[in-house]
Amino acid sequence: MIPMSLDVRGLTVEVEGKRVLDDLSLSIGFGETVLLMGPNGSGKSSLILSILGHPNYKVKSGIIRFNGKDITSMPTEERALLGLGVSFQFPPKIRGVTLRSLAKRLQRGQVDEANVEKAASLLSLDGFLDRDIHVGFSGGEIKRAELFFLLLQRPTLSLIDEPDSGVDVENMVTVGGAINELIGAGPGDARERPSALIVTHTGHISRYVLAQRTYLMQSGKMICYGETESLVNDVLKHGFDWCAQCYGRRQPVVGEPAKEGGADLG
Amino acid sequence: MSELSRIDELDMQAKRSSTVEPAYGSYVDVRKYVGPTEASEKIDRMEDLPDGTLRQLNNIGIDSNEQSKAGTYVQFDNSVVYRKRLYPNLELLTLEEALQDEHFVQDYYWKLIDVGQDKFTASAKLFGKAGYVILTKPGQVVELPVQTCLFIRSPMSFQAPHNVVVAEEGSTVHVVTGCGIVPEAVGLHVGITEFYVKKGATVTFTMIHDWAPTTNVRPRTAAVVEDGGVFISSYINLSSNGLASIQMYPSVHLKGDRARAFLSSLVVGKASADIDLGSSVLMTGKESKAEIISKCISKDHSRIVARARIHARSSGSKGHIECRGLMLSDTSRITAVPELDSTASDVELTHEAAVGKLAEEEIFYLMSKGLRRDEAVSVLVRGFLEVKVPGLPSFLERQIKYAADQSVKGL
Numbered sequence: 095m096i097p098m099s100l101d102v103r104g105l106t107v108e109v110e111g112k113r114v115l116d117d118l119s120l121s122i123g124f125g126e127t128v129l130l131m132g133p134n135g136s137g138k139s140s141l142i143l144s145i146l147g148h149p150n151y152k153v154k155s156g157i158i159r160f161n162g163k164d165i166t167s168m169p170t171e172e173r174a175l176l177g178l179g180v181s182f183q184f185p186p187k188i189r190g191v192t193l194r195s196l197a198k199r200l201q202r203g204q205v206d207e208a209n210v211e212k213a214a215s216l217l218s219l220d221g222f223l224d225r226d227i228h229v230g231f232s233g234g235e236i237k238r239a240e241l242f243f244l245l246l247q248r249p250t251l252s253l254i255d256e257p258d259s260g261v262d263v264e265n266m267v268t269v270g271g272a273i274n275e276l277i278g279a280g281p282g283d284a285r286e287r288p289s290a291l292i293v294t295h296t297g298h299i300s301r302y303v304l305a306q307r308t309y310l311m312q313s314g315k316m317i318c319y320g321e322t323e324s325l326v327n328d329v330l331k332h333g334f335d336w337c338a339q340c341y342g343r344r345q346p347v348v349g350e351p352a353k354e355g356g357a358d359l360g
Numbered sequence: 361m362s363e364l365s366r367i368d369e370l371d372m373q374a375k376r377s378s379t380v381e382p383a384y385g386s387y388v389d390v391r392k393y394v395g396p397t398e399a400s401e402k403i404d405r406m407e408d409l410p411d412g413t414l415r416q417l418n419n420i421g422i423d424s425n426e427q428s429k430a431g432t433y434v435q436f437d438n439s440v441v442y443r444k445r446l447y448p449n450l451e452l453l454t455l456e457e458a459l460q461d462e463h464f465v466q467d468y469y470w471k472l473i474d475v476g477q478d479k480f481t482a483s484a485k486l487f488g489k490a491g492y493v494i495l496t497k498p499g500q501v502v503e504l505p506v507q508t509c510l511f512i513r514s515p516m517s518f519q520a521p522h523n524v525v526v527a528e529e530g531s532t533v534h535v536v537t538g539c540g541i542v543p544e545a546v547g548l549h550v551g552i553t554e555f556y557v558k559k560g561a562t563v564t565f566t567m568i569h570d571w572a573p574t575t576n577v578r579p580r581t582a583a584v585v586e587d588g589g590v591f592i593s594s595y596i597n598l599s600s601n602g603l604a605s606i607q608m609y610p611s612v613h614l615k616g617d618r619a620r621a622f623l624s625s626l627v628v629g630k631a632s633a634d635i636d637l638g639s640s641v642l643m644t645g646k647e648s649k650a651e652i653i654s655k656c657i658s659k660d661h662s663r664i665v666a667r668a669r670i671h672a673r674s675s676g677s678k679g680h681i682e683c684r685g686l687m688l689s690d691t692s693r694i695t696a697v698p699e700l701d702s703t704a705s706d707v708e709l710t711h712e713a714a715v716g717k718l719a720e721e722e723i724f725y726l727m728s729k730g731l732r733r734d735e736a737v738s739v740l741v742r743g744f745l746e747v748k749v750p751g752l753p754s755f756l757e758r759q760i761k762y763a764a765d766q767s768v769k770g771l
Contacts (some may be wrong), residue, residue, distance in 0.1 A: 136371065148724060149720075168616055171731060182728075185725055186721045188722055188725065190745065199729075200729060200730060226746075
């Protein structure tokens with residue numbers, strides 16, 4: 095099997111007895127940026143939290159491999175130390191803890207004073223370093239602060255939840271620029287680059303960040319995947335329900351790189 | 361009225377009140393502690409103190425390197441062991457010296473605190489000794505802090521200093537007080553402290569306590585602030601091994617127009633500590649402003665009552681209370697009692713009170729950034745105690761931060 099950044103197979107997850115992910119599979123190759131689309135409540139954020147190992151998200155079956163390692167029951171902080179990073183859609187406010195003080199505690203990446211200033215500057219957060227995390231922040235400021243931590247952590251796989259929701263055009267340029275900085279978009283061997291899974295409701299982020307493939311989710315299941323441009327266009331043109339109808343034609347759904355492995359295909 | 365007669369009258373009042381129980385706090389038998397204590401020898405330099413004692417003093421914010429201080433006062437039990445004034449335009453006296461001046465006795469001695477308030481004030485008057493008196497000159501801004509230390513060394517000691525701070529018109533003074541006890545000693549501390557903040561003056565009072573599980577503490581503090589004056593009080597109770605009991609309810613009277621008070625207290629209750637802490641502000645001057653912030657953390661079997669009271673009696677007043685309690689054990693108890701009271705319509709009084717445990721969502725957030733659970737908890741607990749005091753000089757901010765760091769160690 096070709097090693098992949100993230101390989102999720104047959105994942106079924108429950109929260110307080112309610113099924114939120116249903117036999118879901120997805121894979122992301124090294125250096126690949128993948129979009130995840132789906133209607134509200136389809137399970138996109140649940141997938142992110144399951145990959146992170148949130149204690150309320152109980153894995154009933156399936157496996158999550160990260161960099162070839164089974165992390166299905168690994169504690170959250172160990173996943174982070176292995177190189178998994180996250181930008182939350184609705185992170186909590188952390189009173190009494192400033193951006194600067196948390197930045198200094200990050201265990202991955204090179205967190206020195208210069209890098210902290212540089213990352214803050216890139217995200218137009220210069221005046222925010224000594225403010226409490228997310229306290230009194232606008233929607234755009236919250237996204238930028240989350241990406242600020244990711245830039246310092248330098249994860250090999252970034253899970254970025256809804257970077258384009260509630261963000262105005264000016265902020266989108268900054269947010270898109272930071273994500274490109276994070277995944278090292280540009281010339282060079284893609285396999286050397288970090289990977290990203292970007293959850294987006296609108297697909298708006300695809301105008302700023304080059305994502306090779308897009309997955310579609312509905313009701314906790316992965317229903318489709320394909321080349322980003324045509325899929326995003328289809329969704330925007332016809333809506334998620336139309337996409338769900340072509341589900342039967344594409345079964346089973348697993349990521350492109352996984353096909354070559356073959357063993358797990360139904 | 362002559363000097364003697366006022367003091368005689370105070371003594372008579374104290375004798376009449378020597379069995380009056382205070383409204384709050386657990387019972388302490390004062391008689392067990394009152395008795396002669398051995399006098400401590402005076403020292404010429406702070407460095408003459410034993411290393412162990414210096415370390416303990418350092419822990420409560422008292423610096424043996426006096427370069428950056430306006431003055432130092434050290435009292436062990438009931439003896440003044442060291443006093444040095446480094447800033448010439450500042451008076452730093454012992455209480456006994458100050459009492460030689462009849463004006464002082466008439467104007468500043470037991471004027472804000474009723475000697476007959478309870479058995480602790482009464483006993484302080486009858487059996488207490490020493491205390492520091494700080495007097496500024498009008499318009500004088502003393503940038504460096506005066507550090508004062510009240511330390512219990514003898515067993516069964518009753519320590520009751522009477523301290524007075526008078527900031528004359530337009531002056532500024534920073535007082536840093538550290539109070540503590542040698543680990544093995546049993547003691548009762550009743551510090552009486554009166555602050556007179558004159559027109560346009562600023563007084564900051566930073567008090568760090570580090571008591572032992574055998575110490576009972578009943579300080580009595582009051583301040584009056586005239587027109588445009590500012591009183592900022594920051595209290596931190598470290599008591600890393602817990603303390604027997606503490607009860608205090610300092611009161612500030614914003615008497616002048618546009619007077620301001622900012623009072624914060626941070627306390628961590630450990631072991632079986634019995635803690636009853638409050639702050640109260642009475643506003644009678646127009647357009648005065650008061651803010652009270654109380655943060656407490658309960659562990660083990662500790663019990664904490666956090667009180668806060670703002671009374672507005674004049675128009676244009678603003679007051680806010682923030683009362684937060686963090687429970688770190690199921691066998692401890694926190695009671696938050698914020699109280700707002702107004703007799704004027706044109707006021708703005710608000711409060712927020714919250715008691716609970718750490719939010720799992722916040723712990724998970726930090727763990728997703730790579731922090732271990734225990735690290736995440738300690739970051740959040742420390743963050744809980746963070747207080748931003750407007751207008752505080754940076755050296756005091758640092759000192760408070762350091763003390764707050766100490767107070768959450770090992771939680």
